Amino acid sequence: MRYEVIVIGAGMVGTSIAWHLQKNNSKVLLIDKKSPGSETSYGNAGLIQREAIHVHPFPRQPIELLKVLPNKNTDIRYRWPALLRYRQALLQYWRFSAQSSVQKIEKEWQTLIEHCTREHQEMITAASAENLIRRDGWIEMHRTEAKFQAAVEVAKNGRAQGVEHHVLSLPELKKLEPNGNFEGFIGAIHWLNSWQVSNPGALVKAYAKSFQDMQGSICECSVKEILPSGDGWQIITDDDIFYSDHLVIAAGPWSNQLIKPLGYDLPLFPMRGYHQHFETTHQNTINHSLVDIDKGFVMGPMQQGVRITTGAEMTLMEAEKDLGQLSAVLAFAKKILPLNDQVESEPWCGSRPCMPDMKPVIGASGKHANLWFAFGHGHQGFTLGPITGRIIEELIHNKPVTVDVSAFGAQRFASM
Ligand SMILES: Cc1cc2nc3c(=O)[nH]c(=O)nc-3n(C[C@H](O)[C@H](O)[C@H](O)COP(=O)(O)OP(=O)(O)OC[C@H]3O[C@@H](n4cnc5c(N)ncnc54)[C@H](O)[C@@H]3O)c2cc1C
Known part of the structure; x- marks a missing residue:
């Protein structure tokens, strides 16, 4: 069967790309080995992060490095096999984390983030997915005075870029979240114009259904091989062989694996996170996602229960689950809310697709010719899927592009 465009990967990024292309009259096939939104785009914290105008640099100050070294932190842990395999990408990450580089990177990054809520809104409306969205922001809770004051200053600077916030005293926090025990905290920042999704996987599925309603096709099968074929592409899956004029790789942390046989080797590396749901009760109901910024975890009100999401674990994709970080986080979470009954017997894990310069590859x-990349969105791929979809559609259809994509091209790694 021949299509105008095939998109590989039905996470938030690939589904959004397929949606935009189909809406603009391309005949699209979306391929994923699972149903849409079943991997990283299922298990994340569900925040559409309008406030995320800053990237996540590698710690460079000796004091910060010393803190990470014992590998006992709750926000970031590392495993030696991953450090070894991704050493070159990590070295680049360290270099790109110099203050002068970060300033430039953040300017480019912000050209994507500024579109996030508006772009999601168009798709939410088309997909009739309003029931999954809460627009009352999320709360960043602080335990230490110096870091809190620094964060408040940074938040104030964000106003010029359209990021709205309100600084909360402890009584104000308690008023918003009466079930929380905030002993040990000193205050919080309420990010007002970011959104909370109550079931991230269901939002991707709603977008995918909207794509199908526009006559888009989905194949649940695994891509085994990609071959150039005339002016287009041949895609060999475990189910069938498909042909297309254009091919988009949007397979999140698996993307490099797919393009390596074509002669590409981009420094994409995974950053794993875990989650566990707990049954929602009258005693632990929360109205916002609560982020313990010092311990590095999120407590989110989800349809499945209260979702506790961990920070980052630098480990191999194929590594066994290591529940040490999640257990450490749960000890803190259970002091804030009564979390008694686990919903699943085994916690979920999935990997953020990260690039060393903290920017996705789009273009x-x-x-x-006619091969397009859209992956590496790191900590904010759920937020940035729809704007990425718009950009790829504009590029393929040769239209003026909403965002200057020169900063996001794969070629930026050519000389490294
Ligand atoms: C714990 C955690 C919390 C997070 N919280 C947030 C948040 O609050 N907000 C935010 O914006 N981001 C968040 N993120 C990041 C975000 O989840 C990711 O950046 C985003 O989901 C990546 O989307 P994607 O579509 O690129 O990848 P994925 O969702 O992983 O999709 C890739 C798809 O490709 C498919 N695929 C791979 N190989 C093949 C193959 N050979 N054949 C067929 N299909 C294939 C996979 O099955 C998968 O469905 C979080 C991540 C984690 C881990």
Whole structure:
């Protein structure tokens, strides 16, 4: 069967790309080995992060490095096999984390983030998914005075870029979240114009259903091989062989694996996170996602229960689950809310697709005509899926592009 465009990967990114292309009259096939939104785009914290105008640099100050070294932190842990395999990407990450680079990177990054809520809104409306969205922000809770004051200053600077916040005293926090025990905290920042999704996987599925309603096709099968074929592409899956004029790789942390046989090797590396749901009760109901910024975890009100999401674990994709970080986080979470009954017997884990310069790869592959890349969105791929979808649609259809994509091309790694 031949399509105008095939998109590989039905996470938030690939589904949004397929949606935009189909809406603009392309005949699209969306391929995923699972149903849409079943991997990283299922298990995340569900925040559409309008406030995320800053990237996540590698710690460079000796004091910060010393804190990470014992590998006991709750926000970030590392495993030696991953450090070894991704050493070059990590070295680049360290270099890009210098203050002068971060300033430039953040300017480019912000050209994507500024569109996030508006772009999601268009798709939410089309997909009739309003029931999954809460627009009352999320709360960043602080335990230490110096870090809190620094965060408040940073928040104030964000106003110029359209990020709205309100600084909360402890009584104000308690008023918003009467079930929380905030002993040990000193205050919080309420990010007002970010959104909370009550079931991230269901939002991707709603977008995918909207894509199908526009006559888009989905195949649940695993891509085994990608071959150039005339001016287009041949995609060999475990189910069938498909042909297309254009091919988009949007397979999140698996993307590099798919393009390596075509001669690409981008420094994409995974940052794993875990989650566990607890039954919602009258005693632990929360109205916002609560982030313990010092311990590095999120407590989110989800349809499945209260979702506790961990920070980052630098580990291999194929590594066994290591529940040490989640257990450490749960000890803190259970002091804030009564979390008694686990919903699943086994916690979920999934990997953020990260690039060393903290920016996604969006645009033409560089070496092959009609091959497009859209991956590496790191900590904010759920937020940035829809704007990425719009950009790829505009590029493929040769239209003026909403965002200057020169900062996001795969070619930026060509000389490294
Ligand atoms: C714990 C945690 C919390 C997070 N919280 C947030 C948050 O609050 N807000 C935010 O914006 N982001 C958040 N993120 C990041 C966000 O989840 C990711 O950036 C985003 O989901 C990546 O989307 P994606 O579509 O690129 O990848 P994915 O959702 O992983 O989708 C890739 C798809 O490709 C498919 N695939 C791979 N290989 C093949 C193959 N060979 N054949 C067929 N299909 C294939 C997979 O099955 C998968 O469905 C979080 C991440 C984690 C881990």
